[in-house]
Amino acid sequence: MKNTDKKPKNWTIARNKQCALCGSDKVQTRHETKFFNYGTLEKQTELHAEVPVYKCTECNFMYTDHEGDRLCHDAICKFLQVFTPNEVRTLRKSAGLTIKEFSKTTGIGQASISRWENGTLIQNKAMDFYLRLLRVLNNLQAIRNRIDNTNKPVVNITDKIPNFEPVPIARLHYQSIDWLQSEQKTFAPQKIKTVGGHKIMTPKEVRQIRLNLNQTIREFSKITGIGAASLCRWEQGSHIQNRAMDNYLFLLSLPNNFKFLVNTYKETSLTNQKNERLSE
Ligand SMILES: [Zn+2]
Incomplete structure (x- = not known):
């Protein structure tokens, strides 16, 4: 059944998780909607993401982690309608290429590829469309053939x-x-x-x-x-x-x-x- 009420879900035990403050393993988790602003001061948009929140029952410390950061970054990419870091990585990996090899074939700098995959930088529209074309069957091969001819x-x-x-x-x-x-x-x-x-x-x-x-x-x-x-x-x-x-x-x-x-x-x-x- 679909959960449609807006009340936060109940806390459940987080397995294999240690409190980021006291190190206790008595940590609970639940998903909460995190709202955040994106854009410049002149043009801001409110975005949101469902992120896991953790609560330590020993010291009452509440926090989110890198998974929350990742989900917020994904929300920004979805808003901008560009590939998320995972999508960039999946494109490269499904071609069976390392970052170095992918860079050599496509001409995209190695540093840019790793930044897009790490989420420290978002590719511009032209680069994103280039990546989208590379996901189309045979295009990567066409570029390889081009190098040979x-x-x-x-x-x-x-x-x-x-x-x-x-x-x-x-x-x-x-x-x-x-x-x-x-x-x-x-x-x-x-x-x-x-x-x-x-x-x-x-x-x-x-x-x-x-x-x-x-x-x-x-x-x-x-x-x-x-x-x-x-x-x-x-x-x-x-x-x-x-x-x-x-x-x-x-x-x-x-x-x-x-x-x-x-x-x-x-x-x-x-x-x-x-x-x-x-x-x-
Ligand atoms: Zn704690």
């Missing part, structure tokens, strides 16, 4: 825009996205860049992937979580995407992956709207 072009360039003289990079930093997007003034020389033996796509390839998907920079940015300014700069060649984002773009060039993201985006914006309505 490093000289094979990712897309055929059909975009007829010629190479223009590069604009000094210092000037590019101050231009608006509309300016960057409006005219292809600044394609840098299309040199093939490699990072640690891995080929990174040229600005034209990045641009071609987006054009093949019929997206403007703003639309593409919204769906993929990649900042519009970053996209512009990668396409203009004033900045070079790192290997993780390069692989992410590569996956988006494969059939169905972008569609998968569009559906994920639709789902998350629907629940966002619902949450906003509820909190009004």
Whole structure:
């Protein structure tokens, strides 16, 4: 039977648990709803999680532990609609990879992976979508194959825009996205860049992937979580995407992956709207 009343449940004996204060093993536990604020001062949201609370019957000390912290962190990840630490770990482990191997294949830094798995840092939207794509069957293998076929072009360039003289990079930093997007003034020389033996796509390839998907920079940015300014700069060649984002773009060039993201985006914006309505 479902327990629907709001009264706290009864205390039960916590096995193999010692009081965090006096060390006694006469500890009881129950689940309580913990409410906490998340966000900046300007925009705070109240979140909650069901956490185990412990009470020592010897010294009356009451406390929560790392399990409670973990459950609160999970509540934040669910609110942000990103993978929880456990989901990141499960993704890596189900691929049978150590953090080092997972990093080597995906291009994501080892430190970032362990921080996401430990819950000391939450991945941004673009990285989270990249992880979601890696959970889709065959995508991890596609990235492995890409490493083996490093000289094979990712897309055929059909975009007829010629190479223009590069604009000094210092000037590019101050231009608006509309300016960057409006005219292809600044394609840098299309040199093939490699990072640690891995080929990174040229600005034209990045641009071609987006054009093949019929997206403007703003639309593409919204769906993929990649900042519009970053996209512009990668396409203009004033900045070079790192290997993780390069692989992410590569996956988006494969059939169905972008569609998968569009559906994920639709789902998350629907629940966002619902949450906003509820909190009004
Ligand atoms: Zn105690």
